[in-house]
Amino acid sequence: MTTLLRLALVSGFALLGASCACQPHKTASTRSAPKRVCKVRTTAYTHTEAGGGRNAIGTRLSGKNVMSAAADWSRWPLGTKFRIVDTDEIFQIDDYGSALIGTGTIDLYKTNRLAMNKWGVRSVDIDVIQWGSPERSIEVLAPRAKNRRIRTMIVALSRKPNEQITRPF
Numbered sequence: 001m002t003t004l005l006r007l008a009l010v011s012g013f014a015l016l017g018a019s020c021a022c023q024p025h026k027t028a029s030t031r032s033a034p035k036r037v038c039k040v041r042t043t044a045y046t047h048t049e050a051g052g053g054r055n056a057i058g059t060r061l062s063g064k065n066v067m068s069a070a071a072d073w074s075r076w077p078l079g080t081k082f083r084i085v086d087t088d089e090i091f092q093i094d095d096y097g098s099a100l101i102g103t104g105t106i107d108l109y110k111t112n113r114l115a116m117n118k119w120g121v122r123s124v125d126i127d128v129i130q131w132g133s134p135e136r137s138i139e140v141l142a143p144r145a146k147n148r149r150i151r152t153m154i155v156a157l158s159r160k161p162n163e164q165i166t167r168p169f
Contacts, residue, residue: 034083034127041105042084044119045070045097046112055095057140062094063111070095070107074156078140079132085125093132098149 047053047061055061057078061068066081069091080093097107106126110116134157141157144150 044116046116068109073137077132078137081130082126
């Protein structure tokens with residue numbers, strides 16, 4: 001009986017692991033079905049922190065419908081839209097943070113400190129709905145290229161204009 005139970009549990013875990021079919025990142029040219037990316041490290045930020053209420057492209061941070069998110073644009077290009085599987089929230093990358101450069105972390109915008117602190121740090125599965133544009137990312141970053149961290153993103157984006165973007169972790 002215990003052998004049968006163990007076999008059932010192992011089979012169940014194998015099916016559960018297979019249900020989260022992690023996909024490598026694609027460039028903006030792949031805009032078909034959403035691609036599942038598993039175990040993405042996320043943190044949260046709000047407008048009362050140092051960056052203020054505007055994103056990197058100069059518009060207000062969004063906390064409605066499609067919410068703002070920050071990331072390393074060489075990993076998640078400007079305009080990348082994704083859905084968090086567990087919460088069904090939709091975010092779009094419209095900001096970056098120097099602490100995010102070189103990491104796979106996505107910083108999610110929350111409308112207040114309570115929500116930010118409640119989110120904390122989580123590893124979540126996401127469905128990428130639409131990949132952003134590396135070209136647009138470079139265009140926005142170019143005037144800021146004097147900053148060493150920004151140059152790091154520009155160089156990484158320039159190296160793979162038509163290549164598949166792959167996860168560094």
